[in-house]
Amino acid sequence: MMEKPEELKLIDENGYRIDGRKKYELRKVNMKVGVLKNANGSAYVEWGKNKILAAVYGPREIHPKHLQRPDRAILRVRYNMAPFSVEERKKPGPDRRSVEISKVIRGALEPAVILELFPRTSIDVFIEVLQADAGTRVAGIVAASLALADAGIPMKDLVSACAAGKIEDEIVLDLNKEEDNYGTADVPVAIMPIKNDITLLQMDGYLTKEEFLEAVRLAIKGAKAVYQKQREALKERYLNVLQEEE
Ligand code: UDP
Numbered sequence: 001m002m003e004k005p006e007e008l009k010l011i012d013e014n015g016y017r018i019d020g021r022k023k024y025e026l027r028k029v030n031m032k033v034g035v036l037k038n039a040n041g042s043a044y045v046e047w048g049k050n051k052i053l054a055a056v057y058g059p060r061e062i063h064p065k066h067l068q069r070p071d072r073a074i075l076r077v078r079y080n081m082a083p084f085s086v087e088e089r090k091k092p093g094p095d096r097r098s099v100e101i102s103k104v105i106r107g108a109l110e111p112a113v114i115l116e117l118f119p120r121t122s123i124d125v126f127i128e129v130l131q132a133d134a135g136t137r138v139a140g141i142v143a144a145s146l147a148l149a150d151a152g153i154p155m156k157d158l159v160s161a162c163a164a165g166k167i168e169d170e171i172v173l174d175l176n177k178e179e180d181n182y183g184t185a186d187v188p189v190a191i192m193p194i195k196n197d198i199t200l201l202q203m204d205g206y207l208t209k210e211e212f213l214e215a216v217r218l219a220i221k222g223a224k225a226v227y228q229k230q231r232e233a234l235k236e237r238y239l240n241v242l243q244e245e246e
Contacts (some may be wrong), residue, residue, distance in 0.1 A: 001205050004182035005011045010167040015040040017179065023172045026162070026222055027135075028230055031142070031239035033150045035195050037128075041151025043233070045143040047220075048176055049133035051085075054143035056151040059121035065169065073118035078108040079140055081129040101137050108141050108161065108200035114154045123153060134180035135163050138223075139155075141200065144232055158230050159199060161190035162222030164215040166207060173222050187212065189219035193227045 004010070011017055021027070026226050027048030029150075036042035039055035080104040081090050094102075105127065113123065125147065127140040137159035145159040165175040167183035175186055185205030191198055198220075207215060 001181065002181050004180075008181055008182060010182060011153075011170060011172075015178075017167075017172065019176055023170055024218065024221075026174050026225060027176065029226060031146060031229060031233040033146050034138040034240070039147070041147040041149070041153070043143045043150060044148035045137060045139050045146075046141070047139040048174075049131060050129070050136055051131040052136065052139045052143045053128045053130060053146040054140065055058045055126045055128075056123065056144070056153070058123035058151070059118035059128075060124070060151070061124040062120065063232060067122070068120045069117055072115040073113075073121045073123050074209060075106055075110050075113055075115060075125070076110065077102045077125045077127065077144070078106055079127045079129070079137070081136075083130060085129045085132045101140070104200055104202065105144065109144055109148065109159055111195075111199050112145070112155045112157050112159045112192055112195065113148060117154055123148070123151075129161070132177075134175050134177040134186075135188070137161075137200075138163050139188065141190050141246055142226055143228060145173055146233060149234055157192035157194045157228060158225035159190055160193055160223040160230060161188065161200065162219050163188040164219040164222065166205065166211060166215065171211055171218060173218050174179050185211075185215070187215040188220055189216055189218055189223060191223045191227075193224055198234075218245050 030046045033043045035044045041056040099134045141161040165186040186209045190200035
């Protein structure tokens with residue numbers, strides 16, 4: 001979040017945002033499951049201008065071995081931004097932000113995965129951000145959840161996610177980059193829609209308690225809409241498998 005230039009209006013007099021959306025409108029979301037031949041599971045998500053690939057390997061033998069858990073698999077997540085994914089070239093390799101995001105994404109996915117079924121193994125999730133425009137952690141969670149399902153890993157629920165935030169004194173759904181930069185707050189949320197559980201809840205910026213609750217409610221609504229798209233993308237994947245078999 002940065003100081004907003006005075007002349008910049010994030011919502012115009014007709015209630016439209018700079019990319020033409022209304023307050024509660026999601027960016028365009030498209031997803032495809034099963035896009036990589038050499039991973040056990042994969043998915044590609046385009047969410048507004050975000051372009052994100054997720055790949056899953058496992059359950060597989062753990063290296064180093066001392067990380068093995070006798071009673072369950074471990075889930076490892078790496079969120080990585082490509083150098084060309086942002087306006088100012090990002091230095092390759094992990095930084096504080098990507099280490100933190102990897103950790104919170106792991107926390108968002110872990111409650112959904114039935115790790116007890118695969119003792120002594122690891123399930124590794126790689127999230128590659130090819131193009132970033134704010135909301136990459138929620139889009140990454142959505143992609144990773146699809147990739148886990150595609151890998152055939154038993155899950156209690158899909159994990160869906162979306163952010164809401166505050167711009168120009170209004171609570172709005174799904175901030176883009178300018179809104180994230182010059183807005184007042186951003187609240188990413190991940191949910192397990194069937195289990196009715198929240199698995200990620202963060203806040204950057206300033207909100208009153210009422211505004212925070214409004215943002216969380218709105219983000220959950222957004223995540224539920226994204227969940228429907230995840231289901232469709234998975235169905236499409238299996239229809240394709242069926243057709244290949246015939
Ligand atoms: N960003 C950037 N350079 C960086 C990190 C982030 O340009 O090194 C941009 C990128 O578009 C990202 C946005 O800032 O999506 C917001 O980042 P934030 O840390 O809030 O995470 P996100 O909203 O992507 O989950």
